[in-house]
Amino acid sequence: MKQAIQDILDKSDNSVYKLVIMASKRALEIAEGQPRLVEMDANIKPSTVALEEIAAGKVQRQRPKD
Numbered sequence: 776m777k778q779a780i781q782d783i784l785d786k787s788d789n790s791v792y793k794l795v796i797m798a799s800k801r802a803l804e805i806a807e808g809q810p811r812l813v814e815m816d817a818n819i820k821p822s823t824v825a826l827e828e829i830a831a832g833k834v835q836r837q838r839p840k841d
Contacts, residue, residue, distance in 0.1 A: 783830050793836060794829070801825035801834050 787794035805811060805821040812833035815824055828834045 783826060786829055786832065787836055797834065797836050798822060798825040798829060801828060 784791065784794060787797055799822070802821040802825040805824055811824050812828045813824065813831050815827060825834070
């Protein structure tokens with residue numbers, strides 16, 4: 776992983792829980808065939824790709840509507 780975990784946590788309001796949820800949802804989308812938003816080898820696992828996408832700012836947390 777190119778980015779430090781702390782840098783990625785900043786993108787999820789410093790919440791490990793929110794980061795895990797966000798990354799797991801995106802990894803599932805990738806595994807189901809959604810296109811990758813960052814350039815990576817095809818043999819890289821969806822969970823790693825999801826974290827790289829979050830680090831690159833390509834995936835953002837959706838805030839619940841009031």
